[in-house]
Amino acid sequence: MISYLTLKSRERSELIDITARVEELISAAGMRSGCCDVFVLHTTAGITVNEGADPAVKRDIASCLDRLVPNNAHYFTHSEGNAAAHVKASLIGPSQRLLVDRGKLLLGTWQALYFCEFDGPRERRVAIRICADG
Amino acid sequence: MISYLTLKSRERSELIDITARVEELISAAGMRSGCCDVFVLHTTAGITVNEGADPAVKRDIASCLDRLVPNNAHYFTHSEGNAAAHVKASLIGPSQRLLVDRGKLLLGTWQALYFCEFDGPRERRVAIRICADG
């Protein structure tokens, strides 16, 4: 079963916690165990898992990526001016595969699921496929 | 069902669009919906998803990785001289999980599936597993 989430980013580079929205889909489907694939339908955004408790962590990830891959680096040739966002998207990756156990995402104590915006602000779409065991 | 693609890279660092070849496998299997795992069987190559329209994007990704991880950086110790290619392989990752909907890969408008060569030119192999729903 494939569902879609629509998101609005507000910054150029930003991590947005989507854990609760994905767990709502799992809960609405009545799924107890299985797996869940989260896939971004864009080429300047990604999906990651990282700390959900201290918001400094998501800011530090975005700002470290900004330093590793500077906007408008002199060697970029893509004419739209967002080559850096494309590179970041491939460094983070377009998808995550998560496990579902007892009706919830199987995550460590501090883990949260993040949509990573690298070329916002924009409206974005994420595809979610859940697949129950048995 | 596991199939294999054989690819020939022509450059040291190069992204090769394999979307059409993977969709041929899906189509040949008569698969309508499900998922598709694409896995590189090498340690100096990866798989990513990024823009397929403007070829400048794939060049920019390869050249940004070349700058982040320079060939023959003084601190590398691997004696084969291709340590940079191994690091890039782990930054991009060896595999992607894709969704299949209505007989095609579920991709955003600009997305394409890329094999990423980091130590070419060579002949390479990619394993593809498709798994139909129901």
Next chain:
Amino acid sequence: MISYLTLKSRERSELIDITARVEELISAAGMRSGCCDVFVLHTTAGITVNEGADPAVKRDIASCLDRLVPNNAHYFTHSEGNAAAHVKASLIGPSQRLLVDRGKLLLGTWQALYFCEFDGPRERRVAIRICADG
């Protein structure tokens, strides 16, 4: 079926080969073909696939990441002092999806599965889900 591995890291940054331990789980389950998801339950560690033969490769990956994302870079704001480890975790990613064929992980000749410690030494947990075909 979800199983858990417990690991002890001994260094701050370290790649630990877990191929044999995951293959023991596959073998114990009597599984011949299917897939295997490996997911880290922490936010300062990751999972990758890279060369298992020359130990210089895993050291080079860890030391290149140390250079790309320096500990205590001046712009980090996370108060626990391990922001670099969080960034590395997202660059490498928290999980890998592997294929199983003839009772073993489908890996290229030189590939091994690695747990990547970025904030050790610690005790860590990894979730493994195996899913047989048919």
